[in-house]
Amino acid sequence: MTLDVAWADRWARLSAERIAAAKGELTELDRQIGDGDHGENLDRGFRAVVAKLDASERPEQVGDVLKLVATTLMSSVGGASGPLYGTAYLRAAKVTGLPELDPQGVVALLEGALEGISARGKAVPGEKTMVDAWQPAVDSAESAAESGASTAEVLAAAARAARAGAEATVPLVATKGRASYLGERSAGHQDPGATSTAILLEAARDAADEAR
């Protein structure tokens, strides 16, 4: 199994499907601790991504697909997740100017994305944000790659850790973003941004499975 341009293309399209399916769930999570537009915004963004992919020539490098996703999200999402995910995909694109990724390439992609999110949102782990899904995803991917796992296994480890990270945001009190306005009352709800991160990384893993 290879993580090539076809995989990146499938990842983007599967992300659009999964986000569309989870639109109601994400909006409900965001309604509880944010402004209730996360599902709507991301769905609009990823539908624009698919339209852009359909209209473009198939690029030659994984990073080209990620860059298309980045610029499209930045211009069509509207809310904070636009520049946040946009910067994440863009930083990831910068380190994936390759026809296909090996396990180290997957780790580099995830590290780039985390770095982009952190730089843009100025968040650190524990603040009940997307970072709480990205950070464990990067950590798990790194240790999987170090122990000699395959690209698919590295991606699977990242997706599992992102989902666990999202679920672990439930008891946290938000100190960044819109949810921080609620203070203590933000505890008891799962963070919508961390949840969408888990959905996107699960889509990355499943797009790789479909390649086999």
Place this chain on the structure above:
Amino acid sequence: MTASDGVPVSARARIALVLVSHSRLLAQGAVELAAQMAPGVLLLPAGGTDDDGLGTSYDRVSGAIEEALATTGGVVVLADLGSAVMTVESVLDLEDGFDGRAALADAPFVEGAVAAAVTAHGGGDLAEVLASAEHAGSTFAVPADAARDDASSGAPAPAGAEGGAVSAHVALRNPLGLHARPAAVLARLVAGYDATVTIDGVNGASVLELMKLGAAGGHELAVAASGPQAREALAAVVEAVEGGFGEA
């Protein structure tokens, strides 16, 4: 060439403003407000998403900055809420062609836009216009008395200063007093002279500080000026106040 309110269009505005809001209407409204006070400055709105929904668009923001840079030397950007700030930061981060000629102000949207526009109208450079916007936050938050203390402590001692200090008292003739438009007229006027001017103790070149005086019609303003063009600046301020800013 004059603008609709008869104020000469300044050829000196080197800096443009791009006003970024979640709302297309809010960005447009802020442009309208700032334009009334600084008609010679290029002001571009970048509000809403590509389909005019609530949110910000990377393309609209980068397009507006690019358009402004085509005809001016620099752009100061103001943004309203969290994700608008992130969108602007993304644009400034990723667009290589701006070469440090565009900067985001850490300033309140409306007050910052008005203060920055007036400073740009007076011929300020990128750093000066940016500082003016960012100073608007503290000017807005502190009471007029504190701003007054601030201005007097920061100004050079008027008595015996080089170039001679001069002062005068002049009554506000127009019924509404020193409201937004006249305050902007005075601030622009003051900025055009090589002089330090205080009006009732506050910085005469700051539109926000003048507005915060809340000086009503009939109030007698204490005007003091120092510096090389102190006399000319004083005379111009007195003339403008006595003329009632063109208001009955």
